[in-house]
Amino acid sequence: MAQVLEFKLPDLGEGLTEAEIVRWLVDVGDVVAIDQPVVEVETAKAMVEVPCPYGGVVTARFGEEGTELPVGAPLLTVAVGAVDAAGATGGDTADAGAAARPEPAASAGSPETSGNVLVGYGTGAPAARRRRLRPAPVAATAAAPASAPAPAAPAPAVAAAVATAPQTARPVLGGPSAGTGSPQDGPVAVISPLVRKLAREHDLDLRGLTGTGPDGLILRADVERALKVPATDAVAAASPPAHAGQSATARGERVPLRGVRGAVADKLSRSRREIPDATCWVDADATELMAARAAMNAAGGPKISLISLLARICTSALRLHPELNSVVDMEAREIVRLPEVHLGFAAQTERGLVVPVVKDAHTRSAESLTGEFARLTEAARQGALTPADLTGGTFTLNNYGVFGVDGSTPIINHPEAAMLGVGRIVPKPWVHQGELAVRQVVQLSLTFDHRVCDGGTAGGFLRYVADCVEHPAVLLRTL
Missing domain, CATH: 4.10.320.10 (E3-binding domain)
Structure with a gap:
């Protein structure tokens, strides 16, 4: 006895209301296991694979690749129990067809479904080997005149389930x-x-x-x-x-403008509308910072990245200037200063700009920050960032120097209060100890929400960051 269950696009969390179908992982007629990923979708946050909570035969798919579906829209239908029925002999085709009519979703405790409909939550059962069932003989019988004799079907329940469900997404x-x-x-x-x-x-x-x-x-x-x-x-x-x-x-x-690109457009437009931002910048001699990093890496152990050192400097500066690690609640007319530093960093991918977030950056060492930056960067390149990886930031570090530019006036990542930009580090003439010398120079820029602080606070933050870049020993006072 097979019943056809409809699997709808689940609530993907984080307030997401729609997703675009990027790639189907199964075809009509494939056998799927409980919690097997069946489709890859792109939301405004990330690319995710959606697992199906039912096990059985796929009888229909809804939506072409590139189609945008709202949460709750049908994704596919599955003939649950059809695989077991395929091994049975005999049986009445009419009874099998009646059993294949769509039924309400099985309960969470049913052995035919995991009951899990949220992305990333499943039983972890191994995926069944994909094999295609060929219901053509019974499908042809269903389309033939009633007076014509029906040919025998080797798998009545499976064929009837596939024949009675829509074979393409055409409601x-x-x-x-x-x-x-x-x-x-x-x-x-x-x-x-x-x-x-x-x-x-x-x-x-x-x-x-x-x-x-x-x-x-x-x-x-x-x-x-x-x-x-x-x-x-x-x-x-x-x-x-x-x-x-x-x-x-x-x-x-x-x-x-949809998916990641659409989300970026919405967020940046909102930032421009709501945040009265201002930018200040300073040139800094990064020669000593580069030398300190080289010494760390020469000592053995995991290599320390430059962005992790800059992140460590930022978390120290935010402890001295907590105004910049805050959000503005205009309805309550309050500035909310946040106790933790969740540090976002801008990453350019093939799908557009994303901002992964290093959680609790203020508690991490340079070595720990290096590992987390590497993990999130690789996930961004693979399109495997989760919504949790992309939300909750309180301050953003933007290393636009990787694009070969010196300076920028970035747009604040709403609803944060500030963003530090770092340009390329290049040899330039610089007055060092009273003499002209060639030094490694970087331009630092701070864009801040003028509602949370004035220029004096922003300038103090930026000056502290520049001092740590020029003299890394300054950090020892706050370790």
């Missing part, structure tokens, strides 16, 4: 099947709620579109193409050849 709005009704009266081959919403907002009739997806499925690109064509034609018709450049915007490539 219907109602009406006759696509093969019998007229284009104006028949169902619309569309799955994504985002596609329907986009068409509704622009008063676009989906029945007038020809889908480019499998079996005529209407994709988001089809809707966007239909919306773009009239606007482009209108601009071209209204503009004389001499002003053809005015339609460049309509003809240009449009890149959706």
Whole structure:
């Protein structure tokens, strides 16, 4: 006896309401184990694999790769118990088909499901070997006239479950099947709620579109193409050849602001709207800091990174200037000074800028900071950062010197109060001990929220950081 259970996109935590399908890890007809990852999605925080709490045969997938789905939207359906039924002999096909009708999700205590629907929470059972079941004979029988004799099926429950569930992600709005009704009266081959919403907002009739997806499925690109064509034609018709450049915007490539890129855009826009920021900067002689790092690494043990030393300097400076490790609660009209330093650092990835957070940085040594920076950087490159890795920061360190630039006026990572920028370290002429010499010079910049402190406090923080860079022994006073 098999029952078809629907698995919906779970709540991914951290207030996330939608996710984009990046890659399907299973196909229709595959056998999946409980808590086996079935799809890779990208949220506004990170790339994550979503495990399915049911074990059985995948009977349908909802959404093409690149489709954005809201939390609670169907992801796939699984015929639970179908694998066991496949090994049975005999049985009535009609009974198997009745058993394959969708049922409510099994309880958490059921042996057919783990009950875990949150990303990263599963029983850890090993994934079953993927194998494809071929329900073609029974599917053909279901489509044949009722008078025609049905061929025997070797696995009635499995075939019936697969045949009765939708094989592609094409929910219907109602009406006759696509093969019998007229284009104006028949169902619309569309799955994504985002596609329907986009068409509704622009008063676009989906029945007038020809889908480019499998079996005529209407994709988001089809809707966007239909919306773009009239606007482009209108601009071209209204503009004389001499002003053809005015339609460049309509003809240009449009890149959706979603996923990580969209989250960055939202956060930076909010920061600019809400935070009255100011920036101060100073040049510092980093020769002694570079020499101290070389001496540490020559002594043996794990290598110490430069960013870990700068992070250690920041945590010491924040203890002296706690105003910069705070958030502003405008509703209560209060500045909340935070006891812990959770240090974020900007990391550029193929998917855009992310800011992983080193938790409790103020309690870590330079060696511990080096290890944590390395772990988070590698996770960022692999797209494996979790929402917990990307939230909770109280201060950000931005090492834009890796891009070969000297200075910047960065935008504060809302809702934090400050960000320290570090430029490239390069040989420059410098007055050292009263004489002109070539020294390793770096530019440091501090962008701060002017609501939490004035320029004197910000300048004191930045001057302390520069003093520690120029004379690392200053740190010994606070160890």
